Every structure is written in C-alpha cells, then in structure tokens.
Amino acid sequence: MADAAFGENAVTRPRPAVGRSGLRKALQRKSSVAFLMTLPLILLIALLVVYPAFYSVHLATLNKSMQRFVGLGNFEFLFKRDTFWLVVKQSCIFAISAVLFKALIGFIVAHFVHNIPAKGQRKWRGMLLVPWVIPPAMSTLAWLWLFDPSYSAFNYTLSFFGIGPIPWTGDAAWARFSVILVNVWYGAPFFMIMYLAALKSVPDQLYEAAAIDGANWWQRIWYVTLPMMRNIIAITTLFSLIVTFANFDIVRILTAGGPLDKTHIFATWAFRVGIEGSDIPLGASVSLFMVPILAVAAIFILRDVSKRGNES
Amino acid sequence: MSTMTVDKAGPTRTVKYGSMSRDRAWALRWSYFFLTLFAIFSLVPPFYMLITSLKGSAEISAATNPWWVFRPTLENYAALLSSNQFLRFFFNSAMVSIIVVVITMLISIPAAFALSRMKFWGSATLATGVFLTYLIPDSLLFIPLFKMFALIGDVTGIQLINRWYVLLFIYPTLTVPFCTWIMIGYFASIPKELDEAAIIDGASWLQTLTRIFIPVALPGLIAATIFAFTVSWAQFLYPLVFTTSADQLVLPVGIVTTLIKGDVFNWGQIMTGALLGAAPPLIIYAFLMDYYIAGLTAGATKG
Numbered sequence: 001m002a003d004a005a006f007g008e009n010a011v012t013r014p015r016p017a018v019g020r021s022g023l024r025k026a027l028q029r030k031s032s033v034a035f036l037m038t039l040p041l042i043l044l045i046a047l048l049v050v051y052p053a054f055y056s057v058h059l060a061t062l063n064k065s066m067q068r069f070v071g072l073g074n075f076e077f078l079f080k081r082d083t084f085w086l087v088v089k090q091s092c093i094f095a096i097s098a099v100l101f102k103a104l105i106g107f108i109v110a111h112f113v114h115n116i117p118a119k120g121q122r123k124w125r126g127m128l129l130v131p132w133v134i135p136p137a138m139s140t141l142a143w144l145w146l147f148d149p150s151y152s153a154f155n156y157t158l159s160f161f162g163i164g165p166i167p168w169t170g171d172a173a174w175a176r177f178s179v180i181l182v183n184v185w186y187g188a189p190f191f192m193i194m195y196l197a198a199l200k201s202v203p204d205q206l207y208e209a210a211a212i213d214g215a216n217w218w219q220r221i222w223y224v225t226l227p228m229m230r231n232i233i234a235i236t237t238l239f240s241l242i243v244t245f246a247n248f249d250i251v252r253i254l255t256a257g258g259p260l261d262k263t264h265i266f267a268t269w270a271f272r273v274g275i276e277g278s279d280i281p282l283g284a285s286v287s288l289f290m291v292p293i294l295a296v297a298a299i300f301i302l303r304d305v306s307k308r309g310n311e312s
Numbered sequence: 313m314s315t316m317t318v319d320k321a322g323p324t325r326t327v328k329y330g331s332m333s334r335d336r337a338w339a340l341r342w343s344y345f346f347l348t349l350f351a352i353f354s355l356v357p358p359f360y361m362l363i364t365s366l367k368g369s370a371e372i373s374a375a376t377n378p379w380w381v382f383r384p385t386l387e388n389y390a391a392l393l394s395s396n397q398f399l400r401f402f403f404n405s406a407m408v409s410i411i412v413v414v415i416t417m418l419i420s421i422p423a424a425f426a427l428s429r430m431k432f433w434g435s436a437t438l439a440t441g442v443f444l445t446y447l448i449p450d451s452l453l454f455i456p457l458f459k460m461f462a463l464i465g466d467v468t469g470i471q472l473i474n475r476w477y478v479l480l481f482i483y484p485t486l487t488v489p490f491c492t493w494i495m496i497g498y499f500a501s502i503p504k505e506l507d508e509a510a511i512i513d514g515a516s517w518l519q520t521l522t523r524i525f526i527p528v529a530l531p532g533l534i535a536a537t538i539f540a541f542t543v544s545w546a547q548f549l550y551p552l553v554f555t556t557s558a559d560q561l562v563l564p565v566g567i568v569t570t571l572i573k574g575d576v577f578n579w580g581q582i583m584t585g586a587l588l589g590a591a592p593p594l595i596i597y598a599f600l601m602d603y604y605i606a607g608l609t610a611g612a613t614k615g
Binding site (some may be wrong): 042129143146151246249 | 339340342343344346347350351353354355356357358360361364374377378379415418420423425426427431438440441442443444445447448449450451452453454455456457458459461481482484485488489492495505517542545546548549552553566567568577579582586587589590593594597601604605609
C-alpha cells in the first residue's frame with residue numbers, strides 16, 4: 001500500500017538547496033504560479049462547499065418564509081416532534097447495523113477470496129464487486145421489484161419453503177430490514193476490496209511463524225491479521241459510517257421513508273421537509289444533525305491520515 | 313496497488329504435511345462454497361434486471377416462475393430506445409458526465425501538481441482541506457445549494473434551477489476533491505529527480521506537468537477519470553432536487569420519476585431502463601477493472 005509517497009508529506013518535505021540561478025529564478029516565482037494553479041480548486045471549495053455549509057447554518061435560523069430570524073426556533077420545533085426522534089433513532093439503527101454487517105461480510109469474503117489460488121482471485125473479485133459498480137439508484141429499483149408485494153420473486157421462492165408472504169417494504173420492521181439489506185448488499189464489496197488489499201500486505205512469514213507456534217485459525221486472525229489490518233479497518237469503517245449516515249438513494253427509492261415515516265433517515269427526511277414540503281429552513285436544520293457524526297468521524301480519519309503521513 | 317504475483321494459498325507445495333494439506337484442501341472447498349453463495353447474493357439483482365427486461369408485460373403479471381423467461385422479447389428495449397424522452401435522459405446524462413469529467417480534470421490536475429510539488433503558503437493545510445471536503449456528503453449541501461442557485465436566479469435573472477447544465481456546477485463538488493486527492497498521491501510518488509532534471513534542461517512548470525507528470529501518472533489519471541465519470545453518472549440526489557421538467561432530467565431520476573406513474577409500475581420498462589443506466593459504468597468496469605480498483609483503494613487508504 002505504501003508504494004506511493006504520501007501527498008501531504010511530500011508537500012512539506014524540504015526541497016534540496018540548489019545553486020543554479022535559472023532554477024532559483026523558477027523557484028522564486030513558482031509560489032505565485034502554484035497559487036494560480038490551485039485557484040480554481042480553492043474557488044470551487046470556497047463557493048460551492050464551504051459557503052453553502054455556513055449558509056445552511058444561517059438558513060436553519062430562519063422561519064418558513066425565510067423573512068424572519070427565529071434563532072433556534074426550528075430546532076425547538078424539531079425536538080418536540082415525534083417524527084424527528086424516530087428519524088434520529090432510525091438513522092442510528094440504519095447506519096450502525098449496516099456498517100457492522102458490511103464490515104463483517106467484507107472481512108469474511110476478503111478472507112475467502114484470499115484463500116483461493118491467485119489465478120482465480122481476479123474472476124471472483126470481479127463478480128463480487130458488481131454491486132458497488134451499478135449506480136445505487138438503478139440497483140435499488142431491482143431490489144424494489146424483487147420485494148414487490150404481489151409479484152415478488154423473493155416471496156415466490158420463499159413460498160416453496162412454507163414461509164408466508166413477507167411484506168418486505170409494507171411493514172415497519174421488515175422495511176427497516178430491507179433498507180439495511182440493500183445497503184449491505186451495495187456497500188459490502190467496498191469493504192471486501194479494501195480488506196483484500198490489506199490482507200495482501202500482511203507478510204506471509206507472520207502466518208508461518210504463527211502456524212509453527214501452533215496457533216489455530218482463530219488465533220491467527222486475532223493475533224496476526226486483525227492487528228496488521230487495524231488501521232485499514234478503522235479508516236474504512238469510519239469512511240463508510242459517514243457515507244451510510246448520509247445515504248439517500250436507497251431509502252428514497254425503496255420506501256421513500258414509509259411506512260408511516262418509520263424508515264426515514266436524515267437525508268430523506270430533510271428532502272421530504274425541505275424540498276417536497278418547501279420548508280427550506282426546517283430541512284436545513286434536519287440535515288445539520290448529520291454534522292456531529294461527520295465531525296467526529298472526520299477528526300478520527302484526519303488523525304489517522306496525519307499519523308501515517310509522519311510514518312512514511 | 314495490490315499486486316497478485318505471489319501465490320499465497322492453495323495446496324501447491326509438493327511436500328505433504330499430512331493433516332495440514334488435508335485441512336487446506338477442505339479450507340479451499342469451503343472457500344469456494346461460500347464465495348459461490350456471496351456471488352449469488354451479489355448478482356441476483358442485476359440478473360433479475362436482465363430477466364425482467366426480456367419479459368413482456370403479460371408474462372410479468374403471470375403467476376409463472378419469476379426467475380426465468382419463457383417467451384423472451386425485446387419489446388421493452390424497442391419501446392425505450394425509440395422513445396425520445398428516454399434518449400433525452402441518456403443524452404443529458406452523457407453530456408453532464410463527460411463535461412464534468414473534463415471540468416474535474418482541468419481543476420484537479422493543476423491543483424494536485426501544485427500541491428504535491430510546489431510549496432507555498434498554506435499548501436499543506438489546503439491538501440488536508442481537500443480531503444476533508446471529500447467527506448462532506450451531498451445530503452448536507454443540497455438544501456443550501458438549491459437555495460443559493462434559486463437566489464442567483466432571482467437576483468441576476470439567470471435561471472439555473474431546472475436546467476440540466478446547473479449540474480455542471482454542482483457535480484464538481486463531488487468529484488474534484490477526491491480526484492485532486494488521488495492525483496496528489498500519484499504525483500508525489502514520481503521521483504523528484506525527474507522534474508528537477510526537466511527544470512535544469514529549461515522546461516517550464518507547465519511543460520514539466522504536461523511532458524513528465526501527466527504521462528508518468530497516467531494510471532492515476534485514468535483511475536480519477538473513471539471515478540469522476542461513475543460518480544457523475546450515478547448521482548441521484550442533486551438532479552432530483554435541481555431538475556423537474558422531463559426534458560432536463562438525467563437517466564437515474566428520469567427512470568424513477570417518469571416510468572413510475574402513480575401506483576402503476578411498468579416493471580419491464582423500469583428494469584430495462586435501469587439496466588441501460590447501469591450499462592456504462594459496468595462496461596467501463598469490465599474493461600478497466602484494475603484502474604477502477606486502484607482508484608477505489610486509493611481513496612480511503614492513502615493519498
């Protein structure tokens with residue numbers, strides 16, 4: 001994994017002192033050239049990411065018609081609504097259980113792929129990554145059709161095992177299960193590919209040494225694989241936690257928040273309230289609740305990033 | 313990236329260790345068994361898309377085995393590919409994705425070059441900032457962005473809401489940070505001696521970039537291009553918020569909003585549309601899998 005030097009590190013690395021006058025002249029004006037080269041990036045981030053983020057905070061303090069400052073009024077209103085607490089609960093259930101299962105399945109599958117002879121790995125990896133490649137909006141439509149109440153392919157298959165028709169998206173508990181299932185299906189290949197890359201960077205000698213010392217497979221995983229993969233597991237999980245918390249496509253298409261708002265998560269509810277209900281300030285307030293979790297995850301990721309930057 | 317040159321598994325050694333090689337053979341069999349299960353799980357939805365897209369509407373509502381086509385027909389494909397509306401979605405999607413890829417490359421390649429090679433005040437902070445920007449999700453920004461562009465329309469009279477080209481401003485916020493970030497990584501891995509030699513030979517910074525950096529970092533460039541294209545193609549939330557007229561929609565939103573009419577689901581056409589919408593990323597993936605995976609693993613693991 002460490003074949004490419006770390007970007008941030010390269011930036012701060014001191015340049016070797018050079019005596020040639022032509023080179024020095026080039027270096028002297030390079031900072032202005034460099035600034036010009038990064039200017040479009042800076043403008044893009046400032047105008048279309050940083051400014052909207054702060055504008056969102058401003059919007060959240062306005063009333064519905066956006067003419068009056070109401071301070072924390074929108075938040076007070078949200079705290080009094082049951083739906084809001086339902087959304088908070090469902091967002092946490094959705095993100096945590098989905099990430100947990102994605103990580104677990106990704107870990108297991110990565111081991112199986114790693115186990116088989118190298119020449120067959122490419123083929124299996126190619127097949128297992130397909131869910132990640134299909135645009136989630138498109139694959140969720142396929143799931144919606146698989147879950148269809150009257151012509152459901154799943155219920156047809158299950159009927160042979162004597163399991164009655166399951167209301168996949170009609171019943172609150174099943175709908176929650178379904179959105180998590182689709183998210184796991186979509187996200188597990190990402191974990192698989194990350195863990196596979198990490199597994200390949202663990203030196204074989206460690207396993208050989210462990211095997212000679214009489215370690216069984218569980219001890220090999222617990223004392224060799226997991227410590228070696230700790231970094232990548234942490235960063236992949238945090239990264240996926242952010243993406244899953246912010247998920248929109250899957251819930252929107254599969255249940256649109258229903259039945260009875262039981263499967264709404266922050267993004268879908270913010271869309272329902274802010275765009276469909278034209279209460280932009282309230283929608284902005286809802287989506288701002290994603291910030292704390294994002295901030296915590298970002299701090300951890302950043303710490304890991306700068307730590308590895310120093311190591312390399 | 314992850315090279316697979318070493319055969320790390322499999323009972324290939326000639327010396328038999330008795331129970332150990334038998335263990336390995338069993339481990340291998342179990343691996344194949346579970347991999348088959350997981351592959352079925354992964355491929356059921358795309359397979360079912362394909363199956364349904366080949367069915368006529370009579371067969372879809374019939375009580376036959378849904379996992380098989382008894383009377384395959386191409387009527388869904390014919391209906392969609394001759395519909396101006398669907399072709400319009402496809403055209404919009406293609407235009408948006410291709411132009412966004414170009415914009416992304418124009419912004420992120422010079423920026424990555426400057427951030428990885430030319431030290432200037434605040435460059436290290438900016439590199440970290442770019443990575444942080446990548447972590448800000450679309451679902452946090454869609455409401456303020458929508459309001460911003462609505463205000464721009466009110467103030468200047470330039471109406472951008474409900475025009476497909478408004479997406480050209482929005483999508484780079486998703487693609488540029490990540491592409492810059494992986495390009496910084498690729499550029500940083502190029503030996504310093506290479507560009508120093510070029511500068512001593514009298515090359516300008518621009519020449520160093522176009523003659524040395526871009527050719528050497530081409531694999532990274534391809535990975536970044538693939539990423540930018542697939543993200544733009546798959547994006548669903550922004551077009552859903554920003555465009556509403558049928559002739560301004562991109563493919564994912566178009567399929568969801570026009571083919572589902574109230575409670576009437578024309579599943580044959582929906583699945584055909586979904587399959588056609590999934591085709592470009594799948595084709596790219598099929599041919600450029602290694603670059604695709606290189607971009608994927610570069611993203612969250614290293615710069």
